[in-house]
Amino acid sequence: MSCIQRVLGLLFIVTLLLTGGSISANAAPSAKTVTNVDSIRRFMEKGQALYLAGQHLRAAEVFDTGYELHPYSAFLFNAGVALEKAGKLSEAVEHFRKYLEVDPKAPDSDDVKRRIVRVEKTLEEEKKAAITNETVKKIDAAVAEMENTKSLVILETEPAGAPMRIFRRTKGDSPFSEEGQNPDWTMILETQSPANVSLDVGQYHVVMDKFADNNRGDTNFEVLSGHVLQVKVNLSQGQFMAHLRITSNVKRAKVYVDDENRKKAPWGETPLSEFLPAGDHVLIVAATGYEPVKRKLTLARAEQQEMRLDLTRQSVGKLRVTSNVSQTLITLDGKPVGEFIDGKPPLEIADLPAGKHFLRLSAKGRKPLESEVDIPRGQALPVAAHLVVLPPRGAAYTQAILGGVLLGGGIYLGLESNRLHDELLRDRHQGTLTNDDPRALRGKVYAIGADISLLGSLALGGLATYNFLSDPLPPSRLVVGKPVEFTTPNKPMLLKPEGEEKSAAADCSNAAPGPRAPCGLRQLGLGYPRSSTEAL
């Protein structure tokens, strides 16, 4: 393997969090996937810290808790060590036995078995007679000899499935030779990545043998006592590679390589740094709401190329409409597009050409709302309508009816008055009109009545007109949110309460039930907003 191959083929990331001592190496279930390293690490480190501080019982409790949450055998072994140190020999034996049950193929299983025998012997002696000073000294010596706790080592490869051999330096200080003899090193475990193993304190070397078309890889690592060690090795393929870095104006855009129909899983997400075999490739970068970008490129051997592919937004967008009133009819550009029903997701209108559109919302008993909305490119525009109740018009109708009645009466009286006047003039012209003709008085009364009625109707008409036109309530408003990505869940947009508004004339009884009913706002003193359209 050449130098370059070695450099490129064995790019590994070793995360050594802490180091510590170890007593023995033992294997954990090799197929188990570590899903919460931080949690494991927290329990391991805390137990180790308590152990080092001499609080062995509490350390044993932490290790037990760690095991309950993350059943790795290292926790059992460490708890057994802490219990033995605390003099809880029978409980220590139980933990060691359980350790063997959980991890029967542990590399140090023989050592643990011997340790069990020794502790049990000590325990029998304790039962037969009082513990002598000599016995105590033996125990202390034994415990001191084996007081190091184990560490959890997580071994991963990219790609997974590589066969692994773990070697421990048992003597001397010679480095591990890739091809030669390694008398100072003893193979303690042969497994397959990923693997989690409980190892004693010491120097280790892991060898990933060649598999499939992946090259061989290896690395050293040191295990300290009571820690979690994560070793990740990226294996190179068995051909000459080039390195490609792809960036875009869109983060986490999907990158497809040599998959023009995008039927396979994406190669990665931007920003992306990966090895690619040298040669011609077709690169596609795509993201929701953006027009995908396709680019052809040729990579030379060991070439390191950086490429930026900016995406542009799609020419269509979506509109998501929610309302404070159920059964709100929604019209867009003069055409009905649907209805908002309370309790259901906001009405989503898709494939709208980006740009300005005329939105109209109406609901029974509510002021209709008309507004222009600007549909963004490749995004969804959430809007929330706050339809305000129509002001009460009962008084206006009553006044109009009374005014109409008075008007009718006034017109009738006026016509009667005119008729009587005409009759009087006719009689006067004929020379028969008397000075006390009762029609004169009647006509006068009618005229006065007509005038009063017409004045009354005029006043009532004015009042009715005022009450018809006056509107003490603010207009319905449309709250326009910030555009979101198509992938953003379609949830109702919450209205921002505004407390400075008055809402005395609002009628709760007309409010449709709903989670954002305006009456609720009003009863809380939040009131109605002033503007017809606003942005959040």
Add this chain to the structure above:
Amino acid sequence: MFRNRTAPSRERYLRKLTASAYLTMLVGASMPSCSWTRFDDATDNSPVLIFKASSGLNGLGTSVAAIRAGSTTMALATGSDGYAIYDFGSKNSPTTDAITVGHCLLSDGCHLAKTVAPVQRDVNGVSMACFAYSMTAQSDGTANVHLTCEKNLEFALALDGVTQTAVGKLSTSTTVPLRFASGPRIAPERLLVSARDKGTLWYYPNRTSAAVPITPTLNVAESFGATLAILDSRFDSADSGTTLVVGEPKAGRVHFFATDDTGAVTSQGCIAGPAGFGQMLASGYYLATDLQSIAVASASQVNVLPELSQLGMLQPNTDGCIKLEQLTNTLSLACKEFGIPVDCTNALSLGALATADLNGDQVDELLVGIATATAVGVHAAGQVLTVTAEPTKLAVRERLAPSSPESGDRLGESVVGIPLSRAEVVLAGAPGGNKLAAFYCSALVPDGQGGKRCE
């Protein structure tokens, strides 16, 4: 991302449109509804004036009479229990309230006349306008004719012995049917009186207080003297004198008596007509001649007799009268020609005849009051016909009725012409309505000459 925009609401536009239309309609409708004062304008200076009875008077308008008193004209109207005098002034502005109200109760020995008459008397050398309206008993039981004059003066005219005997003592329980007539019409100086229903008739010549009894030469029926009239001239050969006309309607006869300045009275004969002939009498210059005519009403017909000079030349019948048909040039107006809704079988049983020169052309018009006529659809409201004499007939020129009649007014039960400065107006009594009606405008008056009441 978005643009604030206040949405133009279609509903708001609709409301504004409705409100504007409503206001426009209101304003438009209120425009013609003008002030009520136009009714005052219409009734101010109305062509017909109604004179209401003063308190305590009933049946005002049973009889009416008018006379000029200096520059003014007074009218007296009787009711069932008294009289009221109204001042008509000289033009068109009378006082509708009575200037004098007098009571004449039978219980007080006052017998109110069925028909009253104006008469002028000289008081201390001054001519005074008076009305003969009643007869009262003196303390000694004798009767006097009572006059009420201007300045609230009262006069009594004594009866002669013969008449006093005929009249007898006045009762306080039984009314004496008393009637007056006077002449000439505008300045009456002679007074003709009838009392009782049979033959009790006397006459006061030119402003004198000495009664001259008149005795019919023929046998007369009970209704003799029920109607009276005076012609300003004689139709016999005498140059001067007066003709007294006495109706006997139940016999269908009209008697004529001639008198001269001395007061001597002689019978001139009589005319017999149809049933009820003579139940209303009037005299006037109905024709455009110097000859005065007598108008006589029967039950359903009005006749104007212009040729009374024929009486002496015609041969009377067995009853001493000549027949109406024997007279030539008699002008008649039958009930069917009245042109008003009335029962013609007895149309003139309740009414009056009077004379007036309504247009001031020196040719009198005949006023025919028909109290039973329907006016403006009102039953028994009464009407007054203005009748003119044409060369060959009588013609109804207008029918007078107030614009607001009431049922049972009986307008026309009495009627008289009120002489004003230029012409006369018609004053008709409506005793059923306890009122009088003065008609200031006549169709006979040319347009523009009737004064402001006729504009």
